[in-house]
Amino acid sequence: MSDIRTVRPEIPDFEKYHSGMAIEEIQARYGLAKVIKLASNENPLGTSPVVQHVLKQNAGMAFRYAQAGTPRLHAAIAEHHGLPVSRIVAGNGSDEIIDLLVRIKARPGQDNIIAFDPCFSMYKLQAKLCGVELRQAPLNPDFSCPWDTLLALADEHTALCFVTTPDNPSGFTPSAAELEALARALPPQCLLVIDEAYMDFARPLGNYSLLPRLDEFENIAILRTFSKMYGLAGLRLGYGILPEWLADYCLRVKLPFSVNIMAEMAGIAALTDTAFIEATLQAVAQGREQLTRGLTALGCTVYPSMANFLLFDLPAKATLDAQGLFQALLERGIIIRPLTSYNLPDSLRVSVGDASENRALLDAMLEILGS
Numbered sequence: 355m356s357d358i359r360t361v362r363p364e365i366p367d368f369e370k371y372h373s374g375m376a377i378e379e380i381q382a383r384y385g386l387a388k389v390i391k392l393a394s395n396e397n398p399l400g401t402s403p404v405v406q407h408v409l410k411q412n413a414g415m416a417f418r419y420a421q422a423g424t425p426r427l428h429a430a431i432a433e434h435h436g437l438p439v440s441r442i443v444a445g446n447g448s449d450e451i452i453d454l455l456v457r458i459k460a461r462p463g464q465d466n467i468i469a470f471d472p473c474f475s476m477y478k479l480q481a482k483l484c485g486v487e488l489r490q491a492p493l494n495p496d497f498s499c500p501w502d503t504l505l506a507l508a509d510e511h512t513a514l515c516f517v518t519t520p521d522n523p524s525g526f527t528p529s530a531a532e533l534e535a536l537a538r539a540l541p542p543q544c545l546l547v548i549d550e551a552y553m554d555f556a557r558p559l560g561n562y563s564l565l566p567r568l569d570e571f572e573n574i575a576i577l578r579t580f581s582k583m584y585g586l587a588g589l590r591l592g593y594g595i596l597p598e599w600l601a602d603y604c605l606r607v608k609l610p611f612s613v614n615i616m617a618e619m620a621g622i623a624a625l626t627d628t629a630f631i632e633a634t635l636q637a638v639a640q641g642r643e644q645l646t647r648g649l650t651a652l653g654c655t656v657y658p659s660m661a662n663f664l665l666f667d668l669p670a671k672a673t674l675d676a677q678g679l680f681q682a683l684l685e686r687g688i689i690i691r692p693l694t695s696y697n698l699p700d701s702l703r704v705s706v707g708d709a710s711e712n713r714a715l716l717d718a719m720l721e722i723l724g725s
C-alpha cells in the first residue's frame with residue numbers, strides 16, 4: 355500500500371548518526387564549567403591564528419556565493435601536492451566525496467562495495483542509502499589487514515574498495531607496498547579509495563602513502579580532509595584526489611555550493627600556515643607518547659597509532675568495563691569515544707589532546723581505576 359509516508363525501502367532503517375558527545379551536552383548534564391573533549395580527533399591546538407584572522411577579515415563576505423567549483427581552493431590544493439588541478443575535487447568534508455563516489459560509481463541493486471570490518475561509518479551509511487551491497491572482511495585481532503580475505507570479496511560487480519589509513523579507530527597504518535599490491539590485484543572496474551584523513555600525521559609519507567606515486571595507478575582515489583591536522587572540522591572541508599575523468603563527473607553532479615565561501619578562504623589560508631602545522635605535528639607526536647606511556651602505566655593495552663588518536667583496552671583485572679570508564683570520565687567532564695558503534699565494546703578511542711588535557715585524562719583514569 356502506498357500512502358504519503360511511502361519512502362525508499364532503505365530509509366526507515368536509518369538511525370541518527372552517533373558522533374562524539376558535544377561539550378555543551380555534558381556541561382548541561384553534569385553541571386560542569388569545564389569539559390575536555392577528546393572524542394572526535396579534532397586539532398589539540400584549535401583553529402590556526404592565521405585562519406582566524408582571514409575569517410575575521412572576510413566576515414563581511416558571508417552574503418556572497420562562493421565561486422562554483424571553488425577554483426582558487428582547487429588550485430591551492432593542487433599546488434600543495436604538485437598535482438594537476440584537474441584531479442582535485444573539494445567537498446563539504448571528505449564525507450561529501452565519499453557520498454559522491456558511491457553515487458557516481460556504484461549502481462544500486464547491482465554493484466557492491468568492499469571494505470574491512472570495522473570501517474568508517476560513512477562508507478556503510480552511503481552504501482545503504484544508495485541501495486548498494488557492502489561486503490566486509492574482518493580485520494585481524496591486532497587490526498592489521500587481511501588483504502586476501504578482502505580481495506576474496508571482490509567480483510565483477512565490485513565498484514569500490516575503501517581502505518582507511520591510518521585506520522580509524524585503530525590507528526593501524528599498512529605499508530605503501532601492501533596498498534600497491536591491493537591496487538594491482540583488484541578487478542579492473544573497481545576503484546581503490548584510500549581514505550587518508552589521518553595521513554598528515556604519518557611519517558615518512560612514502561612508506562605509507564601512494565600519493566607520491568599516484569601517476570603509476572589508474573584505479574586509485576585518495577581522500578584528504580581539513581578537519582584533523584588543519585583544525586577546520588566545523589567549517590566542513592575535505593577533498594578527493596581523483597582520476598581526471600572521475601573528478602570531471604564529480605564536478606558535474608555535485609551540489610555547486612557545498613563548499614562555502616568561508617571554508618574556501620580558510621582552506622587556502624590553512625595550507626600556508628606552516629608554523630601552525632609544525633606546532634600541531636609536534637603536539638600530536640608528544641601527546642601520543644604521553645598518552646601511550648600513561649595508559650600503559652595504568653595497565654591498559656594501547657595499540658600502535660600513526661594518527662592523532664589512540665585505541666586502548668582496559669586491564670583485564672579492571673573493576674569497570676569500557677562503558678563504565680567512559681561514563682565515569684563523563685561525570686568528571688572528560689569525553690572520550692566508546693566504540694560500540696564499531697562493534698568494539700571493550701575498547702575506547704581517545705583523541706590526542708594538548709599536554710594538560712592528556713594529563714587530566716590520565717589523572718582521572720588513575721582516580722577511577724585505582725593504582
Ligand SMILES: *Cc1c(COP(=O)(O)O)cnc(C)c1O
Nearest residue numbers: 447448449474522551579581592
Ligand atoms: C574524520 C574522518 C574523515 C573526514 O571527515 P570530514 O568529512 O572531512 O570531516 C574521513 N574519514 C575518516 C576515516 C575520518 O575519521
